[in-house]
Amino acid sequence: MNRPQGWSDDNRGTPYGRGSASPQPEGARVMRQVRRGPAAPPGAGPYGGGVPPQPSYVDGRGYDAYGDTAADGYDSGYNTGQVYGGGRRGGGFVPNDNDPDPHLQQYRARPNWRRRIKVTAITVVTVLVATTIGTYFWADSKLNREVDLSKVIDRPSAGEGTNYLIVGSDSRAGLSDEQKKNLHTGSAEGKRTDSMMILHVGDNGDTLISLPRDSNVEIPTYKGSDSGKTYPGTGRQVKLNAAYAEDGPELLVRTVEFNTGLHIDHYVEIGFAGFANIVDAVGGVEIDIPQDIKDTKSGADFKKGKQTLDGEQALAFVRTRYALAGSDLDRTKNQQKFLNALANQVATPSTVLNPFKLYPTMGAGLDSLIVDKDMGLWDLASMFWAMKSVNGGDGKSMNMPISGNAPNGNLQWDSAKVKTLVSQLNSDEKVTVSGN
Numbered sequence: 001m002n003r004p005q006g007w008s009d010d011n012r013g014t015p016y017g018r019g020s021a022s023p024q025p026e027g028a029r030v031m032r033q034v035r036r037g038p039a040a041p042p043g044a045g046p047y048g049g050g051v052p053p054q055p056s057y058v059d060g061r062g063y064d065a066y067g068d069t070a071a072d073g074y075d076s077g078y079n080t081g082q083v084y085g086g087g088r089r090g091g092g093f094v095p096n097d098n099d100p101d102p103h104l105q106q107y108r109a110r111p112n113w114r115r116r117i118k119v120t121a122i123t124v125v126t127v128l129v130a131t132t133i134g135t136y137f138w139a140d141s142k143l144n145r146e147v148d149l150s151k152v153i154d155r156p157s158a159g160e161g162t163n164y165l166i167v168g169s170d171s172r173a174g175l176s177d178e179q180k181k182n183l184h185t186g187s188a189e190g191k192r193t194d195s196m197m198i199l200h201v202g203d204n205g206d207t208l209i210s211l212p213r214d215s216n217v218e219i220p221t222y223k224g225s226d227s228g229k230t231y232p233g234t235g236r237q238v239k240l241n242a243a244y245a246e247d248g249p250e251l252l253v254r255t256v257e258f259n260t261g262l263h264i265d266h267y268v269e270i271g272f273a274g275f276a277n278i279v280d281a282v283g284g285v286e287i288d289i290p291q292d293i294k295d296t297k298s299g300a301d302f303k304k305g306k307q308t309l310d311g312e313q314a315l316a317f318v319r320t321r322y323a324l325a326g327s328d329l330d331r332t333k334n335q336q337k338f339l340n341a342l343a344n345q346v347a348t349p350s351t352v353l354n355p356f357k358l359y360p361t362m363g364a365g366l367d368s369l370i371v372d373k374d375m376g377l378w379d380l381a382s383m384f385w386a387m388k389s390v391n392g393g394d395g396k397s398m399n400m401p402i403s404g405n406a407p408n409g410n411l412q413w414d415s416a417k418v419k420t421l422v423s424q425l426n427s428d429e430k431v432t433v434s435g436n
Contacts, residue, residue, distance in 0.1 A: 136377065142366035143380075145373045147249045147267045153223050153230075154254075158263040159426030161202030164383050165253060167244070167269040168195035168318070168335070193241040193252065194319060195335045198262065199386055202428040206386040206395035208340070209421075209435065210332035211256070213241040215400065216410030220258040225250040239410055249370075259413075262422050266379055267372040274368020275318075276311030279342065281361040282351060284308040287317075287341045295320045314338060328411070329436055332399055340391030347388045398435030 196211040217240050221233040225248050243255040253264050270278075279285055286308045293302045300316040309317060318338050321331045351357045371380070389395050401417035421433040 139362055139366055140377055142363070143375065143377070144367075144370045145375060146370050147253075147269075147372040148225070149250070149253060149264070149267065149372050149374070151223055151225050151250045152254045152257070154221070154258075156257055156261050156263045158265065160428030161200055161425070162265045162379075162382070163262060163425070164199040164201070164266045164268055165256060165264045166197045166199055166339075166383075167193050167249070167252070167267070168275065169193055169244075169269055169271050193244040195332065196240065196252075196256075197332075197336070197339075198256070198260075198264075199383060199390075200425045201382055201386040202425075204428055204430045206389050207425065207431050208336055208387065208390050208395065208397040210336055210397075210399045211240060212328045212332055212399065212402075212411050213239060214328045214411045215240040216406040216408065216412050217243070217255055217259045219243060219246070219251075219255060222247065222251050222254045237406065237408055237410070260418065260422055262425060266375050266383075268375070268380070268383065269370040270368050272315060276315050277368060278311075278346075278361065279309065279314045280311040281363070282342070282345050282357065284310050285314060285338065285342050285345055287338055289317070293317070293320055297321075314342075329399055329402070336397045340387055340397065343384050343387035344391045347384050396431050398431075398433075400435055401433060402436045 193213055196213060198209045198211065200207040200209070216237055219233060219236045219238055219242075221230065223230050240252075240255065244252040249267055249269065253267060256262070257264055286306060288306045289302050289304055292304050293300045295301075295316070298316045298319040298321070299312075300320040302313075302317065318331075318335045320334065321328060345351065346361060351361060369380075386395065390397050401414035401421065402411050403414035404412050406412040417433050417435075421431065423429075424431050424433065
C-alpha cells in the first residue's frame with residue numbers, strides 16, 4: 001500500500017511509550033471530556049492577574065478524577081487551589097480578614113453563640129456562688145457570740161414566732177477621749193442599758209415593743225453568769241436597767257422573761273461606737289424630726305423637719321431625754337423611729353447590691369454587735385427585715401403599756417394589758433393592745 005509522503009509510524013495515533021523526534025508539538029490527543037468553568041472576573045484571585053480556574057475533568061459516567069459526581073455541586077477544591085477542602089464542609093482554607101475577595105468570606109468559621117452564652121452563664125453563676133459563700137463565712141466569723149442563754153434559769157415555754165431582745169448599751173469601749181467628747185458620752189466605767197426593745201417576728205405581723213429603762217420590775221432568783229452561784233429572789237423592785245448593771249445580759253433576759261412571761265429566743269446588743277459607725281457606713285440616715293430639740297447632755301441640736309443624720313448626730317438624737325416632754329417614753333418612741341429608718345435604709349437594693357456600701361456596713365455592724373451563742377446570720381437578717389416591715393407599716397410599734405408610777409417613782413406596767421399582749425404574742429396573733 002502506498003503511503004502518503006512524509007507518513008511514518010509516528011503518525012499513527014498516540015505514540016505511547018515513545019518520544020517524538022518532531023520539533024513541532026504533538027497534536028490534540030484523544031482525551032476525556034473537558035468541562036471548563038466560567039471565566040474569572042478581571043482582577044480576581046489573590047494575585048490580581050485574572051488567572052482562570054483550572055478545568056474540571058469529568059469522564060463519561062459523570063465522575064471526576066476523584067470519584068465525585070459533577071452534578072452534586074461539590075468541588076474538591078483541587079482545581080481552584082483549595083487543596084485541603086473548604087467551604088462549609090469544615091477545615092481547609094480560611095481567608096485573611098483583609099482578603100479583597102468578598103466571595104471567600106463564606107469560608108470563615110461562624111462563631112458558636114450558643115456555646116459562648118452557655119460558658120458565660122456558667123462562669124457568672126460560679127463567681128456569684130463563690131462570692132456568696134465567701135461573704136457568708138466572712139460575716140459569720142465576725143459575729144461576737146458572747147451571751148449564753150443556757151445560763152438563764154426557770155424560763156417560760158417558747159411560743160409561736162421568734163422574740164428578739166434588742167439592747168442599746170452605753171458602752172464606751174473602743175472610743176478615744178476625743179470621740180467621747182464629740183459624742184457626749186462621758187467617761188463612766190462599765191456599761192448600762194440605754195434602750196431595750198422586744199421584737200416579735202411572726203406570721204401575723206411583726207411587733208416592736210419598747211421597754212422604758214425606768215420600768216419597775218422585780219429581780220427574780222437567778223444564777224450568776226460568771227460565778228454560777230444561785231442568788232435567791234427577795235422581791236426587790238428596781239428599774240429595769242439595773243438588772244443589766246447587776247449581772248449583764250443573762251440577768252436582763254431572766255428579768256424580762258420573769259416579769260412578762262414571754263420567752264426570749266435571741267439577744268442582740270450594740271454600743272455607742274458601733275451604732276455611730278453603722279450610721280456612717282450607710283452614708284447617714286434620713287429621718288423626720290417631730291420638733292425642735294436641744295439637749296446639752298446628749299449634744300442634740302436639731303430643727304423640726306426631714307434631715308439626714310450622721311453617726312454623731314444619730315447617737316445624740318436617740319439618747320435625747322431631758323429635752324422631751326414625756327421624758328423616757330418619748331425617747332423610746334424616737335429610738336424606735338430611728339432604728340426602723342436605719343433598718344429600712346440598710347435593707348435596700350442600693351446598699352445590698354453595692355459592695356462598696358454593703359461590706360463597710362456589714363463590717364461596722366458585725367464588729368459592734370454582741371449576740372447570743374445560737375444567733376446565726378439568717379436570724380440577724382430576719383430581725384432587720386422585720387424592723388423594715390414595721391417601718392413600712394406592715395407591723396406595729398409601741399411602748400409597753402404603762403398604768404402610772406410605782407411607789408418608788410418607777411414606771412408601773414399595766415398588768416392586765418401586758419398579760420393580753422403576751423398572750424397574743426405567744427399565740428402569734430395580731431396585736432390589738434395599745435401602748436403609751
